[in-house]
Amino acid sequence: MNRTIVEKVRCMISAAKLPKPFWGEAVLTACYLINRSPSVPLNFEVPEKIWTGKDITYSHLRVFGCKAFAHVSSQLRKKLDLKSTPCIFIGYGDEEFGYRLWDPELKKVIRSRDVIFYEDQYYDFKASINEQQSFKVPEMISETKDDIPTDEQNNEVDDADQGGVEQGELPPLDNIESLPDVSNEETQVRRSDRVRVPSSRYPTSNYILLTSEGEPESFQEAQSHINKANWQKAMKDEMNSLHKNQTYELVKLPKGKKALKNKWVFKLKKDGKGNIVKYKARLVVKGFQQKEGIDFDEIFSPVVKMMSIRVVLGLVASLDLELEQMDVKTAFLHGDLDEEIYMEQPDGFKIPKKEHLVCKLKKSLYGLKQAPRQWYKKFDSFMVSHEYKRTIADHCMYLKKFPDGKFVILLLYVDDMLIVGQDATMINNLKKDLSKFFDMKDLGPAQQILGMKIIRDRESRKLFLSQEEYVERVIKRFNMENAKPVGTPLANHFKLSKKNSPSSDKEKEEMKKVPYYSAVGSLMYAMVCTRPDIAHAVGVVSRYLANPGKQHWEAVKWILRYLKGSSKLCLCYGGAKPIVKGYTDADMAGDLDNRKSTSSYVFTLAGGAISWQSKLQKCVALSTTEAEYIAAVEAGKELIWLKRFLQELGFPQAEYIIHCDSQSAMDLSKNSMYHSRTKHIDIRYHWLREAIERGELKLSKINTNDNPADMLTKVVTQDKHKLCADIVGLRIVQQRLEGEIC
Structure with a gap:
């Protein structure tokens, strides 16, 4: 059988006029066809039919190595771009039906269902060799992406994020049997011009630090x-x-x-x-x-x-x-x-x-x-x-x-x-x-x-923490540098829920072409470091990482558009005493899927935000009072940690106050007079009442219009959003510092 496969591979590569490095794809295709051909030991039955019990069809079979044109979705092309990509047919899909195609221009394997074949024509690799002296081994990169690539995905990824797995590269075709001696100082190896594509099969939970500097990818390339x-x-x-x-x-x-x-x-x-x-x-x-x-x-x-x-x-x-x-x-x-x-x-x-x-x-x-x-x-x-x-x-x-x-x-x-x-x-x-x-x-x-830039103005005792360069790289990576800026991280017309998620296999395949996980991960890092103003928006789009839809992707692009217009915003510290101030707020049943509310808090020190959170509550609140009360509990736990932290550093303060815009929640935190309407509340949330009685913290009333935590729970107007951002210290550096302007 081994000799049979080798002979089939030799014939297939020769007939298709493909270079030898495609032997791996030829082996897979040969085995695919053998399993679907009548077998003498099985009394001319088909092995695949016996194994799976399903009828075998042959209408999808095509000539190996022939020219093919894969359809490019309208979402992935601009107005005057071509509607198809010229490729070479190199095999069939494994678990899902679809054709495996080699893109000679991008030098990568793609998978598509919508393909037009020219089975009597073949790609001329000899003419291509004069223009491109090297190309990648197909089997080494076929696992990076199953679908047609998008412009947003053609970016470099730092080798440290690849789990130590190297992507192989072939030497020039005229010397394919022997690798050059890279240890020799005089040896000149042609450098690959291949495009590296980040893996999108497995979503990442880490915050992504974007780099696009073109460092060598291996010892040979160095x-x-x-x-x-x-x-x-x-x-x-x-x-x-x-x-x-x-x-x-x-x-x-x-x-x-x-x-x-x-x-x-x-x-x-x-x-x-x-x-x-x-x-x-x-x-x-x-x-x-x-x-x-x-x-x-x-x-x-x-x-x-x-x-x-x-x-x-x-x-x-x-x-x-x-x-x-x-x-x-x-x-x-x-x-x-x-x-x-x-x-x-x-x-x-x-x-x-x-x-x-x-x-x-x-x-x-x-x-x-x-x-x-x-x-x-x-x-x-x-x-x-x-x-x-x-x-x-x-x-x-x-x-x-x-x-x-x-x-x-x-x-x-x-x-x-x-x-x-x-x-x-x-x-x-x-x-x-x-x-x-x-x-x-x-x-x-x-x-x-x-990745955060520190800018100091010691004369006015101010310090600015900026991620402008990182934000601009994110915007450029996802091709949003020419997009029109917007004034808020999320707009009222976005009513996101699981109903917006794709339900059919075709819709899911289309969304696999969208770099949703990577974009949300990039936004998360900015939010965690210096941008509390996008915390609510990023939290909302993060709920749909398992199965994002087109509407969810539109919301992510909206956030990128907001960042484009606000990339110069920095966290500003100084100009005030190092006193902790806290703000808490909650919406009511903002999650359309399970009707849970969102808790939020933000704490400032010396005029700038030091801690913030926008998070779905673990239980369904039955009233606004209950939602606000639960949010105040989360803020109280954070304030206790900050209190002990500052005391350990030697900076205690007279009292620790959390500003809340719900009078009923404040009343509930002081006594149990509303027991008949709140007896269902989990006993752990009544920790807040005991903490207030012990004098560890204090709740203070604040007007809703002056509460910066409001932007962390819901979509607010542009004017309100600017006010909230200013209260937590998000400003643009106006002074000229160290010869440059942030």
């Missing part, structure tokens, strides 16, 4: 890059760091052990102005090959909360504190390993005559599942040994108070550090201690953290 020398130097620096930290030693692989694979990941480091400051190469272990209980055990590692960062920045602005930043070079290499782990030697740095040896890891390495935890344990032990106290509210925030009343605060987010204090000398002493123990890089005054 060797043919226009900046080859810079990338080679970056790889050598990485290897020097590994040897300096004694990360591994070469040994023979013990019997019964398996060596993990690795890959090179390349990244361009830029400053706040977009200038390239460093070419960075990182050797990453393919940790997805690890087995729990064998290669790792505990892997949890905390990072500083985004809320903690905003609280500290509010204190920095209000009290005019020093704000410095440091970065740990090869942070994960400092962690000690408890398990016995082996790794293959990295590409380009294999020791001659010792290629059979493997690396026994003595220190943790990037990509290992336990690497973040081991690094955190190492850093935590260092800080504790230097008399820094790990705060109870945030385990990645360290505080040291001195006898003269001064203090130093350190925030840790993996390998990025923010250091805050009144005295620059104390901060410098901490920097020196860190540099003695770790390989550190002093970045000076903080200018950027986690």
Whole structure:
């Protein structure tokens, strides 16, 4: 049978005049046809019919390798664009009916049902070779997308998000049997011009940091890059760091052990102005090959909360504190390993005559599942040994108070550090201690953290936190840079519900072509960091990630249009005392599917928002009073955390107030006079009444028109939205700071 398949593949490729790299698609097609052909051992029965019990049809069969034209949906093309895409027929769908087609221009496999075939014509690859010297292996990319690609999806994705899986690439066709020696400095490999497509089969729950810098995707591509020398130097620096930290030693692989694979990941480091400051190469272990209980055990590692960062920045602005930043070079290499782990030697740095040896890891390495935890344990032990106290509210925030009343605060987010204090000398002493123990890089005054730009105006004691560059990249990625801006994140005409979700298979297939998950994930990161004004809108569109419809996608585009007109909005801190103010609100049965209400709160410190939430309640409220009461409970729990956090830092205040626009909810929080109408409310929500009695917090009446939390629960008018955004500190920087305007 193996010889039969090979002979069929040879004939199919020869007849279709396809290059040899298409052998994988030919094998799949040959097996597909064999399973649907009469078989002598089965008395001329069809194997597929016996296996499935279903009748076999042959009307959909086509000539392998013939020319085909796949229909392009009207939603995916502009007015004068072609209605079809020229392709090559290379096979049939597996689980779903549909034709597998090769797009010679995009060099990728697509799947479509609406196809016109020209079975007597074939694609001329010889003419194409003169124009394009390389192309991708079909089977290596057929899993990235099953449908016709969209313009929004043709974007680069950072290799760190791909789970360590490499996408293969063939050398030029005239030398296809032997790979070039990429370790030779003189060898020039043609660089691929392929378009990378992000996976949309599995929705991501992480917040996406968009990059489109064109870094090399593999070691082979780095060797043919226009900046080859810079990338080679970056790889050598990485290897020097590994040897300096004694990360591994070469040994023979013990019997019964398996060596993990690795890959090179390349990244361009830029400053706040977009200038390239460093070419960075990182050797990453393919940790997805690890087995729990064998290669790792505990892997949890905390990072500083985004809320903690905003609280500290509010204190920095209000009290005019020093704000410095440091970065740990090869942070994960400092962690000690408890398990016995082996790794293959990295590409380009294999020791001659010792290629059979493997690396026994003595220190943790990037990509290992336990690497973040081991690094955190190492850093935590260092800080504790230097008399820094790990705060109870945030385990990645360290505080040291001195006898003269001064203090130093350190925030840790993996390998990025923010250091805050009144005295620059104390901060410098901490920097020196860190540099003695770790390989550190002093970045000076903080200018950027986690993609958020930090702008300070020390004369007026103000600090601005901006994501303008990130927002503009998001808008550009989804082709909304020419869209007309709108004044609110969501409009009244959007009545989103599950009824807008597609019900037929055809509609679902159409929506698979839309980058809904990626767009919502990108919006989430902006909302979590600096944009409370889009919290309600993002929360609404996030409810339909499982099965989004066209109306849901229109709402996402509306949010992008709003961001286009408000990309310069920054969170502004300063100009006020570091006092926490809270606001809470709720709508009534705003969710059209299950009639649940939305709770919201927003807390400000020094004039800027530090914490916010817009979230569906877990139960169905039977009255506005009940909905407001439940929302106040959620706000109260957050305020208690903020209260303890600020007290731990040494910034207590006389009273902690939450402003609420519902008098009935306030009355319910003080006494049980409304018991007959509220006895069904879960007892856990009456925690608020006890907290108020103990004096931990206080509810205060506020006019609905002055409540900024209103924009977090419902669609509001443009004027009301601007007012709410201004109250929580969302403003545009008007002053000229450091030679530029935000």
